[in-house]
Amino acid sequence: MELRQRYEEDLTLVRGVLGWSALLALLAFLALLPVLAPGYFLYTASLVAVHVVIAVGLNLLVGYTGQISLGHAGFVAVGAYAAGVLATRLHVPWPGAMLGGGIAAAFFGFLVGIPALRLTGPYLTIATLGFGIAVNQVLTNWEQLSGGRTGLFLPKLAIAGVRLRDHHIYYLFAGLAAALVWIATNLVRSHVGRAFVAIRDSDIAAEVMGVNLTVYKTLAFAVSAFYAGIGGAMLAYLLGYLEPQLFTLFESIYYFSMIVIGGLGTIPGSILGAILLTILPQQLAGLKQYLPLVYGATIVLVMAVEPLGIYGRWLRIKLWFKTWPF
């Protein structure tokens, strides 16, 4: 049937010659980056991958489901330390340690999601804020877990006993980020993603139409925290070293800025925001102590001028050119 075929086509992610060429060009660029860019840039590129994973997950919760989290660094920390402990104390190989980090964070996400069933708006924001601070406090004071002042050192990434070099790590992280972006893209266009957005736009109507709020709110928190946990585990291996001060309120605001500036409720926006806010602070290294101010001001500015972020602005420009000159 003709219509049926059209509906099938609407579900294809990459469409047409243009879509495929754009994707292939992007892949080629990512593959050639180690050759094109200077060595030190590979570390930045790997960090971008980490931030992409965290930002995409955060956007699933904040932009899609409408549940504001200002304690996301807490989930990142849970993932990082779970991976660190699994790797150092239990000698779990890195794939298992990373997955363990994601699962541990998802579990905490589920727990934080339970009060979210009753709390809304500013109260939920404060609860998540409290969670982030609590995690940081526990890590600071529980020295057996976090290694205290000496910190926690992770083993180097290796495959079959061969240590991974910088460009290997870059490929590994880029691949992980791409896979998680692909999964998030699948989710948001499915009935699961629609239920998230329905809760954001009208939780009463969502419920009356048959969306189980308990299931979907805790699911949104768990999935978002899973992404944060995987990101945290990646970060742990990338740095090779963990200390509680890597996961403070400032980091929570930093991640939040990425999705606001990039574009709430869009996957490409999350990616753009993560790239921008990874590279920009490195260029502004001299202004380090003012960065929280810069982020705060930028969030306010974006909210006032372009609530859909950079990606929203880009879509508008595209539309303008399509209809131009009429």
Place this chain on the structure above:
Amino acid sequence: MADAVPHETVSAFLSIEHLSIAFGGIVALDSLNLQVPRGALISVIGPNGAGKTTLFNCITGLYRPDRGRVRLDGRDVVGMKPDGVARLGVARTFQNIELFLRMTALQNLLLGRHLHFRAGFFAAALGTSRWRREEVHHRERAEQILDFLDLQEARDRRVSDLPLGRQRLVELGRALATGPKLLLLDEPSSGMTAEEKADLVFRIKDIREEMGITVILVEHDLKLVMGISDWVAVLDHGVKIAQGSTAEVQTNPDVIRAYLGEPEGWTSAGQVGTPTFNG
């Protein structure tokens, strides 16, 4: 009013018995009885604050009544969560439109299909062929409903950009998409033009006759109710003060008093029969 439970209780599709709920000092529903047979189209009218919306909220599980029973097909739904009631085949629209404003009309209808999805989280996350088949199947149903409501041109538009009358239709479409057995419409014609209202009347008739859905209509516009309902129940201050054909209800002195709120209503009973009744 005598509170004997009418004899249709056993056969009624929706059976409401002694339903009561109060908010602080305000009694919104006072021992309400209502029996709706399967396949019926009935209307509930009443002045502002009579308790009509509260009745819908109790049926759909948004409010938990203080006392009384709501049985659907013999099953007590009091205490069930809204999504559980939805699974039993109850769908509704809202007086103050509750659409997913940043979704398109089609996505709103697809959300209506949500409770029919069998594919799980991982199938959706990986975009498996099973999920894909389901998505296409539900898309077909949603498109059929868009056709039925003549909403094709609104399909890919964000519903926040649609005029009020269209938004009401999208909301009706979303309710139909759930495949309901019982449809509750809360003032579906408000904000519609005269033309759209006339159209709506035909659609509601079709919903009842062709789709075999039981419909309860809450309306302020008595003209709209008159032509299509089997009978009308009148609420005032949470009490059912009358039930019967539109003609019977219109000449009922209690109803006249409830609407006009003053004893003059008595003397001008002749005027009350006119459609200005609800002005």
